[in-house]
Amino acid sequence: MKIINVRAEHNYQVEIGVEFSSAIKQICNNHRKVLLLAPTSLIKLFKIKESKNLFLLPTPNGESQKSAQYLDRIWRKAASIGLERSDAIIGFGGGATTDVAGFAAATWLRGISWYAIPTSLAGMVDAGIGGKTGINSGAGKNLIGSFYSPKKVFIDPHFLESLPKRDISAGMAEVIKCGFIADYKILNLVQEDILDYPQLISRAVKVKADVVSKDFKESKLREILNYGHTLGHAIEKDSKYKLRHGEAVSIGMVFVAELSKELVNLSEDAVLLHRELLRNFNLPLSYSKSRWNSLSVLLMQDKKVKQSRLRFIGISKIGKPVWLEDVSLSTLAKVYERISK
CATH class of the missing domain: 3.40.50.1970 (Rossmann fold)
Structure with missing residues (x-):
């Protein structure tokens, strides 16, 4: 134990x-x-x-x-x-x-x-x-x-x-998220042929526990746990919850990795690693091109919006979260093109 x-x-x-x-x-x-x-x-x-x-x-x-x-x-x-x-x-x-x-x-x-x-x-x-x-x-x-x-x-x-495989995969999106924001070892463990679930759970829980212990009421640091969640929550609601939370977050992570590449020069290798690891668990990587207008409205309802300014959690490199402040809708639409179908 x-x-x-x-x-x-x-x-x-x-x-x-x-x-x-x-x-x-x-x-x-x-x-x-x-x-x-x-x-x-x-x-x-x-x-x-x-x-x-x-x-x-x-x-x-x-x-x-x-x-x-x-x-x-x-x-x-x-x-x-x-x-x-x-x-x-x-x-x-x-x-x-x-x-x-x-x-x-x-x-x-x-x-x-x-x-x-x-x-x-x-x-x-x-x-x-x-x-x-x-x-x-x-x-x-x-x-x-x-x-x-x-x-x-x-x-x-x-x-x-x-648990059905789909639910395991949806949960793995949250585990992988912890790897990208804080614990690179997780990204290695999820690539092993036989997954050590107790260790993956322990490492992911430790990431969350450490962050919550420093910022319980989300004054700022705790926002890093929302990596992939800003667009993810909008997609989840737009899909009328037909997508699992983790499936929507998977798409959100691919999106924010591309946004990080656009705004803070996240490496192409790191962006591709997002796609590779999430694809390994049969998680979705894209969403309908025609839904952007609906998503842009839903994004404005996100809890991180301040004074009508959209904010995202990105990463400048693996394990280094950054705050992407006041991102324009035109930039978001441009990046969304890369992950839409």
């Missing part, structure tokens, strides 16, 4: 290599009542049962659970079982589940404990860690939420054995 510490509004640990059923048992032993949120498919697959102090609430699949309507269902369930301030919520599932579980915990009784047990690779290395919680709305993705850290994160790599 590997333990990684995160410093935030409170310090907490990410335990990698723990068996999920023992994690649930540990949480239930520490609280009088526990409400576990999980997609119906996972409740059935892993045979999760209610007990004297464990209550279940099934979630819809994917991003549809990150809605005000479902959040209200969680609050009603919490009220019906008498969830108190000393009790807890567990988010058991992918990134969407841990996002909404954390936000429910942040808002119920003005804040109760919550735990993340991410079951997807993307959840393990990204969404389940860092304390960003929230829901989607008509205004955009993740614009409603809070910084509210879990009490603990439990990562069981055995979940990967039951």
Whole structure:
């Protein structure tokens, strides 16, 4: 078992290599009542049962659970079982589940404990860690939420054995992102014939934990974790969430690598390495040329926009993030041509 510490509004640990059923048992032993949120498919697959102090609430699949309507269902369930301030919520599932579980915990009784047990690779290395919680709305993705850290994160790599290949690949986009912004060793490890998932997860979690510990509320440094996400979030929404988060981020990384080449002279070799590594996991590298007008509108809704100025995280070389400030729409359109089809 590997333990990684995160410093935030409170310090907490990410335990990698723990068996999920023992994690649930540990949480239930520490609280009088526990409400576990999980997609119906996972409740059935892993045979999760209610007990004297464990209550279940099934979630819809994917991003549809990150809605005000479902959040209200969680609050009603919490009220019906008498969830108190000393009790807890567990988010058991992918990134969407841990996002909404954390936000429910942040808002119920003005804040109760919550735990993340991410079951997807993307959840393990990204969404389940860092304390960003929230829901989607008509205004955009993740614009409603809070910084509210879990009490603990439990990562069981055995979940990967039951994940579809597409979901593994989507998670690998986030792992590769960590390699480009901070840990070159990751870029070597993802090229090996047999992937060492526990080591990849540990290294990616360490990258995120180090950044979050220095800048919990994203005053600036934490923005580097959004590498590939600015266009990625716009594509994700434009696709009506038919693309996985990691698939959209993959396209976003290729785009911002090309933008970095244009603005800060990122080497052609580094740009090509983006394409090569992402292609190795069958991740998309391009998006429809005809969607640019829609994407340009969605980009203006990004959280990093300041005074109506578009900002991107780029890299000047591997492991060296840079802030690309006040990028013009004409430059973005020109670069988008390189990745559109």
